[in-house]
Amino acid sequence: MLPRLPRVLLLAVSLAALHLCAAGAPAPAPAPLLSDYSHSAWGAVQGAPVDVLKFAQGKDGWLWIATATGLYRYDGVHFERTDSVYGHRLPSSNVLGLAIAPDGAIWIGYRLGGVTVFRPDGARNYGAAEGLPTGAVLHIERAPDGAIWVGTRDGAARLAPGAERFEAQGENVGLPTRRVYQVLFGRDGTQWMGTMYGVFFRKPGQARFSHAWPRTMLVSMAEAPDGAIWAVDNENHYYRVRTSEPPGKGPLQPDAIGNGMRFDRDGTMWLFSADGIERKFVPGGPVLPAQRLTRQNGISGPLPQSSFQDREGNLWFGTSAGLDRLRPNRLKTLPVAEPFDHPGMLPGPDGDVWIGDYAGDIRSFTADGVKKVELKGHLAASHWAPDGSLWLGNELGLHHRAADGVFTAVALPPGVAGLDPQALQQDRAGDLWAAFSGGGLFRRTSGSWIRDGGLSGLPTVLTTAMAMDGQGTVWLGHADNTISLVKQDQHDGAVKQLGARDGLQLGAVLQLYRDGGSMWAGGEHGVALYRAGRFLPLRGRQDDTFRGVSGMLRLPDGDLWLHGADGIYHITASSLASWLADTARPVEFERFDALDGLQGHAAQLRPLPSMIRAPDGKLWFATAATIAMLDPAHIRRNALPPPVQIHSVLADGKPWTAQAGQPLSLPQGSKNLQIGFTALSLSMPERVRLRYRLTGVDAGWQEAVGRREAYYTNLGPGSYRFEVLAANEDGVWNTQGARMDIAIAPTFVQTAWFKLLLALAGALLLYGGYVLRIRSLKRSMHARLHERLQERLAERSRIARSLHDTLLQSVQGLILSFHAHAHMLPQGTRERARLDGTLNLADQLLIEGRDQIMDLRAVAPPDELRLALQQFGKGLAEHRAHAFEVRVSGVCRRLQPCVHDEIYAIAREALFNASRYADAAHIVLELDYAEQAFILRVHDDGCGLDDAVAQAGRPGHWGLVGMRERAASIEASLSITSRPGAGTQIEVNVPGRLAY
Incomplete structure (x- = not known):
């Protein structure tokens, strides 16, 4: 018994009670465990913690994980080992106790003794000096009144709200002083204590604890939906705890065998064993292999020892080698004993669904399971005719079920025996069109088969899908990207062909679906709507083409559902209306795939269609191996917006941490920024959408696709604000998000003073260049002007010489000649006086001319x-x-x-x-x-x-x-x-x- 105590001790520490509401009656034929849940396992290879002892989660969304080698936290994408909480270091990495209070305070207990409470504004350690019992801290629990209860190796203690010291809870309240493994507060207010001497309880209003039965070491407890307390001893025997002595003198018999237990929020019991976990719909019921998670179907390791249900409803289990998550699937799988083999299906006449596959017969099903066999052989093609009759076909032949429910075998066309029918369609005249894989197309009229219906122009390739529109025209889809139209009154002559010239780009046509006055076509390469003589391709955001669609439905509320190669698509009526108003825009949609529990993909040839709607409104989806169901009126939704956090900042490769409420001040010259952020959604982190922006840099919101980091380079000095928003898998946005103010101080060369000095230096350089240029221009102009002046002076001198040597000399000679003649006249005569006056005037003119010539020759x-x-x-x-x-x-x-x-x-x-x-x-x-x-x-x-x-x-x-x-x-x-x-x-x- 003693050698088992350490493992039992760890098991006791790791399991906490969960407050639950009453659950309905379990289904009579439960589906296999892993058809109702998506299972994920992590171990050391994925960087996950091992030997997980305790889980806890606060309002901030982080999943905290306690191990003997350290404290971890998980955001849905990365496991992170941390030596500090809120920036304060842990005194020890050997963590054993873990609890998170509603105010965000994180309480951590250590295997070597002591408790620390971490808050954003500080941390405080509690030990023996503060009234805490010595030894390993086995459990921490917050009471409804806000008090903190701690179970340790040396007894229990209570820290009252606002108190500075713990108060021992031992003999003074009727509790033992050794090994208190667990503290549990029941929904009715009763407090339960699991100890090495058994379970003790105290009802509301009582001061002391009473001893419950059985009175043996009970190391772990769990509360059932009916309020019963289940406890396990160190021999893996589970008992319903009794507050009064049971009748009889013999020892109590165990009610279940296991080393751990949890009741989830739906009231389902989960029972641990050394090799795995079992879902128990009936406590104490038989062991069902399909309800077990073991090493054979992928559990992370043996010895599951801790469990937790997070705020989004996921179940977490810790093992000796890692941890596991079970996420409830949105899609439910039809519970059957054997898997299907390429099933085909159609709505049944009595509110059920008929399913036939290659491994069995055509049987009628309800959501709870099989009812009876309707027809022998598998189902390759089917068709509910307008007159209410049913056509079924397989390699064995064709069968017609009249309105009275009686099946009649129908003879096959010649040459198609042993071939599977691909598609069936009855037209308004009552004739049956049938396409056979490898056998061609036929029309049955008046009991006789006519190849190609007697029409010319039909393609020779396989006819893969059929439908009839509101005017009675039969639409025949083919494997070569063509569709043939056969009108109601057209039983001979050519048919109308639609293809690439009409906008059809689907490859092999897999489904034709009438939608009022329009026709939808699904194929290998996408989906298109035929309207106004053209096929309009349907495109989704991020250029999704909806490839491989072989199932289409338009529900009464106007929503469009598609089942294709990449999953199930849901397009709301409003999104579809927006697309119809502008078919060039992408349509909004949501997708359901393997993350939602869909196994496989839609059939890409037959049997078709791969999706039907049952009379009760549920949608049924056929894949290669299973039948899945979804109630569009009651889809499991996640209404919790994901908390968003900015957890790291690297500036030029160096980490920086911002003080609470303060902007992050980065050093001068910081240019490159790497910001890490996360959204705390643990259900489907793969579908979490993150948007971010850095004001001053990003013009709008940036989508973080496949990453949770933002990178910026060549940032200048200034003030910035980084913001992050996130949405969960159902598009519920956390519009508050997270934000961080960042300030980058400028270097001297980035300051306004330096820029001013640069401007001044530039101005001085320009001015210097201007002055040099002016001087050069002045020297050049001075030289040109001097040259021109010298030319002008030379020209004036030449003119002066010419006038002096010619005109003045001639005039002077003329005057001298007149003087000689004047002296020949007597003095005093009138003629002599007149001539002397004239000569005086000539002398004056000569003087003036000489002066003018002197002016020409003058040089200044x-x-x-x-x-x-x-x-x-x-x-x-x-x-x-x-x-x-x-x-x-x-x-x-x-x-x-x-x-x-x-x-x-x-x-x-x-x-x-x-x-x-x-x-x-x-x-x-x-x-x-x-x-x-x-x-x-x-x-x-x-x-x-x-x-x-x-x-x-x-x-x-x-x-x-x-x-x-x-x-x-x-x-x-x-x-x-x-x-x-x-x-x-x-x-x-x-x-x-x-x-x-």
Whole structure:
């Protein structure tokens, strides 16, 4: 007995009671265990924990698993060993006790003693100093009043709500002080304690515990739907615990044999044995092999020792080598003793379903099982005719069942004996169309068979499916992607052919289904609806084509059901209506497949159809090996939205953890981000949908297909928010989801200051380039202007030479000749006086011409403007009765060549006019080399000008006009100030940026 104690101890620790509601009567013929449940097993190869001692689950959805080598958690996809909870480390990895309170607090007990409670805001350890008994913590349970009860090697203890210390619960309340294995609170409020001395109980309101029967070591308890407490001893004997002494003097007899027990929420008993788990519909009933999960049908290991039912209804079992999950199937399998072999089916006449397969006869079934044999042989093809009669066919022949229920054998067409009929259809005239695999197509009329119905143009390939529309037209589907239409009154002549040119792209046509005034066609490559002369292909989201559909039904509520190669499809009436309004859009659907308990796939040749609707509204589906059932009005649904968590963040390969309620601050320069997230749905994690987005990066929600991580690269500094949403297998969304704020600090080169410095540096570079370019342009312009000036001066010198050497010399000679003639005339005569006057005028004209030629040859050096104008002004003063003065202010600077040239010309013109016409006594030239502007002034004290002359000049004279034009050419301003009798001032102002 003692050598078994450690294993019994572990078994006792691992099994907790479950509060249940009453269940209905079990089915008289239960289906095999694994037809009602989908079984999954995990072991060390899959990274799962082994030697599982305890399960627990909180509202956050994590499944916590206690083992002697560490604490694990599971999100439906990955098993994760953890050394910390809520960021706080476990004192020991040898975990034995485990419980989760409604507030999310996780209580963990250790094999070497001590308890730790973990909360998001901290953790606290309890030991002997806090009143906790020493030794292994065997069990932790939360009481309805919120108190925490702990069973240990050295007795029990209670931590009252809000208390700082545990209070021992031993002799003071009538309990033993050694080995308290389990604490259980019954639905009626009774508290039960399993100990090495038996079970003790305390009813509501009582202060002390009483000893129950049998009074032997009872290490594990479970509460049945009727409130009875079942307990097991260390010999694997299960007893119903009694609160009063049983009658008789002999020892109590065990009520069941097993080393563990659980009652699920449906009230079903699950009994553990050394080699597996058994579903018991009747406690103490016979052992049924079909109700056992053992090594032969895939259990994770021997010695199942712990169990749990999660919030979604899945059953979990821990073994010595791993753990197992049993998920209730949505599809129910027809309970039969032997498996089917390619069954065919049709609705029966009495609310039942007729099924025939290659291994047996055609039998009638209800959901509970077989009723009777209806016909010998298997079922290859069938058809309920419009007149209420039934046609059945197999390799043995055809049979016709009239409305009175009597079968009549029908002779086969010649040459088809031993061949299976593929499809049958009776038309409105009462004629039967029959297609035989390898034998061709026939029409039976007036008791005779006619090949191809006497029609021409029918394909020679196999006719695979038949149907009749509302106008009585017979539709014949063929294996070569064609459909033939035979109208009601068309018993000879050609038939109408539909094919690829009409939009048909199905390959072999497997099913034709009339839907009101339209016709659906299912085939190898998909499903299409014939409407308005065209086949419209049906497409689902993610480009699902609904391939291999050999069963179609439209229910009275408008929903469309399809059975194909990839499972069963359900399209709601609203989704179908949306598709009919816009057939280019994908249709929304839900799929049922192996995850829902479907075994195999729809038939791809015969018997057809692979789906029917029974009179009670249930849908029946035939695969190669079984018959499955589904009640569309009562589909098992998961109404729990999956909790969503963000559990890891890697920035440039380094992990980071955010403080609760605080944004995650990442270091400067972080660019690459990897965010791990999960959705806590344990039933069908394969169908969980996850969406995420990073604000500031993602324009919309991203679908996480086949992964639970998001990756981002080349992120810049700034603030981001990462959000995740999830939906379970039934499309129930957790719209709150999870979110995390992330802040990435900028490096210096990413700051606004650095960008400003870059902008300034760029501006300086541009400015430097601009200055260099301007200097280059100025040098180039200066050279060109200097060259042009030299050309102009050379040309003026050439003209001056030509005028001096030709015109002036000739005029001078002419004047000398006239002087000689004038001396020949006597002095004082009238002729001599007139001739002398004329010669004086000629001399004056000669002087003026010489002056003009001198002007042409004059050169004003660019750097000696003042000297050139001073020399010119003095030359004028020598021939006139006026004084000349030059005044210079500022530092003399070189003018731009073009400015120098025009200023020189304007100044000469002004000095010449003042000297010649002003009758002035004093003429002043001022040159002002200021920084902002260069200013030239010429003023005199002569006779002055009237306003009209000052504005427009004298008629026929162009001096003032020329000065204005020259000033405008260098963007200078010219002003003339004059009053008659008070002199004249001419001022030219050139901006400094243009002058120098």
